[in-house]
Amino acid sequence: MIxxxxxxxxxxxxxxxxxxxxxxQQFANEYNCPLNILCLGENADNLxxxxxxxxxxxxxxxxxxxxxxxxxxxxxxxxxxxxQDKKPQFxxxxxxxxxxxxxxxxxxxxxIPFISDLTSVNFQNEKIVFSKQVFNAKFLTNxxxxxxxxxxxxxxxxxxxxxxxxxxxxxxxxxxxxxxLDKEDIRIVSQEPFKETSSDVDxxxxxxxxxxxxxxxxxxxxPIMEKFVDAIGADLGSSRPVVDMGILPKSRLVxxxxxxxxxxxxxxVGLSGAxxxxxxxxxxxxxxxxNTDRDAPIFEVADYAVIGDLFDIIPELTRKISED
Ligand SMILES: Cc1cc2nc3c(=O)[nH]c(=O)nc-3n(C[C@H](O)[C@H](O)[C@H](O)COP(=O)(O)OP(=O)(O)OC[C@H]3O[C@@H](n4cnc5c(N)ncnc54)[C@H](O)[C@@H]3O)c2cc1C
Numbered sequence: 001m002i003x004x005x006x007x008x009x010x011x012x013x014x015x016x017x018x019x020x021x022x023x024x025q026q027f028a029n030e031y032n033c034p035l036n037i038l039c040l041g042e043n044a045d046n047l048x049x050x051x052x053x054x055x056x057x058x059x060x061x062x063x064x065x066x067x068x069x070x071x072x073x074x075x076x077x078x079x080x081x082x083x084q085d086k087k088p089q090f091x092x093x094x095x096x097x098x099x100x101x102x103x104x105x106x107x108x109x110x111x112i113p114f115i116s117d118l119t120s121v122n123f124q125n126e127k128i129v130f131s132k133q134v135f136n137a138k139f140l141t142n143x144x145x146x147x148x149x150x151x152x153x154x155x156x157x158x159x160x161x162x163x164x165x166x167x168x169x170x171x172x173x174x175x176x177x178x179x180x181l182d183k184e185d186i187r188i189v190s191q192e193p194f195k196e197t198s199s200d201v202d203x204x205x206x207x208x209x210x211x212x213x214x215x216x217x218x219x220x221x222x223p224i225m226e227k228f229v230d231a232i233g234a235d236l237g238s239s240r241p242v243v244d245m246g247i248l249p250k251s252r253l254v255x256x257x258x259x260x261x262x263x264x265x266x267x268x269v270g271l272s273g274a275x276x277x278x279x280x281x282x283x284x285x286x287x288x289x290x291n292t293d294r295d296a297p298i299f300e301v302a303d304y305a306v307i308g309d310l311f312d313i314i315p316e317l318t319r320k321i322s323e324d
Contacts, residue, residue, distance in 0.1 A: 002027045002035045003088035005079060006051060007098055008043040013050050015163065015205040016094020021054050022161040023092050023121075023154075028057075030123045031089065036060055037171070040078055042068045048174065055169030060086075062177040069190040070098065076105035077185045082177055083110050088151060095155040096204075103153055114153040115143060119160050130154070133279065158204060159262030159283030201235050203252065203259045211237035211254050211281070215270020215291070215310055219247045225269070228314050231321040237261070239271045255280045270310045273298025290314075 004024035007014040021037065028035035034057035039047040044063045051059055062082060067074040075098075083091060083106065091106075093099040095117045107114035115130055119140070122129045130143045145152060203209060210232070212225045229236045238248040240255055254261055256276040266284035270291065271277065278301055281287070288304040289296070290313055299305045306313065 001033055001086060001088045002031070003038055003082070003086060003091045004035065004056075005038045005040065005091060005093045006047050007094065007096055008041060008047055009202075009205070011043055011046060013047055014094065014096060016096050016099075016156075016158060018163040018166060019159070019161040020092050020094045020156065021051070021056070022163060022165045023156055025055060025165075025167050026161070027090055027092070027121075033089065034058065036086065036088070038062060038079070038082060038177075040067065040075060041070060052171055052174075053168055054171075055167040056171050058173040058175060059171045060175055060177050062179050064179040064181050066181040066183065066186055067179070071186055071188040071190055072102040072105055073186045073188045074181065076102045076109060077181060078179050079103075079106050080109040081179060083112075083151070085177070091151070091153045093153075093155050095157050099155045103155060107153055110151070112151045112153060113145075113149060114155070115145075116155045118143075118154060118156050121160075132157075157283070158260050201251065203235055203237055203254065203261050206235040206261065207264050208232070208234040209237045209254070209261055209263045209265075209281075209284075210234045210267045210269060211239060211271060212242055212248075212269050213239040213271020214241040214245075216242060216247065219245070221311070222247055224311070224314050224318075228318045231318045234265075234267070239274075239277055268298050268302070269314065271298060272296050273301065 002024045004020050006017045024035045036058045037051050037056050038060045040062050044061045048059050048061050062078055067078055093103065103114050118130045118132050120131045128145050131140055134141050210229050225236060236252060237254045238252040240253060242248050243250050243253045253259065254277060256279050260280040262283040264285045266281050266287045268289040273296055282301050287302045289298040289302040290306040290308060290310055291298060292309055294307045
């Protein structure tokens with residue numbers, strides 16, 4: 001059995017979890033085994049309603065007063081109990097902050113491996129080989145699962161699976177799982193609801209991002225970009241120097257020290273494409289870059305290259321779009 005664990009993002013299924021369902025559907029197909037989807041915590045019933053349109057065998061609802069708010073103690077105990085009972089071959093989540101926080105505890109509680117932040121999986125007859133980036137994404141490594149391992153927890157990096165490949169259907173079964181949690185199980189006090197960012201924008205689930213780099217030069221020039229993103233309906237991201245200069249807040253940072261993003265379109269404006277940046281946006285569906293330097297490394301990952309000065313191109317584009 002394959003178990004996909006859903007994450008609640010302010011009342012809706014987190015985008016990473018939709019990708020995890022795709023992973024679960026592919027694993028279930030490969031191993032010819034049932035797929036179960038687990039809805040945990042306060043919004044479990046709500047998540048169940050949203051998940052009911054995807055092909056799976058069973059949706060499991062696990063609610064309890066003590067996991068109304070997310071805590072790593074509560075969620076790890078709850079998931080650990082479900083794994084203990086259902087004995088899934090693979091437990092799958094998107095590699096979100098929450099997954100990073102509580103899945104290692106489940107791994108320890110159940111004494112099963114947690115293979116994290118995977119970028120792809122390759123089914124080779126009896127073998128299963130996972131890939132992940134290492135050394136700040138300079139290398140890709142393959143991990144082969146020991147055939148004696150009967151159960152493992154996996155988390156997949158954003159865009160390892162595309163939610164466009166979701167198979168729609170109706171779950172055959174919906175079941176309630178009785179959790180037995182005691183107050184003593186929860187030693188952590190929640191401060192505030194878990195969020196991916198402290199701003200109103202969650203870049204990790206944006207569909208269209210325009211990111212500005214050091215080419216913007218100073219805060220005085222920021223309105224050029226703000227007018228542009230307003231006109232085209234995109235979210236504004238930032239490279240690290242722009243955050244370090246205080247032009248944009250850290251919640252806008254894309255890169256190894258900020259968000260990992262995978263929008264449908266990523267437009268990189270006046271940024272060079274350093275590895276620490278590229279590692280977190282190269283999973284985007286389409287990448288376009290505007291840069292004065294035709295040898296800028298960003299063009300190595302871009303689908304479309306515009307060689308030119310952002311101070312000429314962006315205001316002109318904004319004007320044209322606003323006219324239409
Ligand atoms: C541990 C560590 C973590 C890091 N984490 C991150 C991270 O999370 N995110 C991140 O982004 N960086 C990160 N960095 C920094 C990273 O190494 C680069 O320094 C940074 O990404 C460069 O930002 P940039 O592309 O905006 O600036 P630059 O490298 O200076 O590039 C500016 C680009 O703008 C172009 N340009 C200039 N003027 C114009 C114009 N008028 N029109 C068009 N193009 C123009 C230039 O040709 C140049 O290519 C990290 C570094 C370290 C060591």
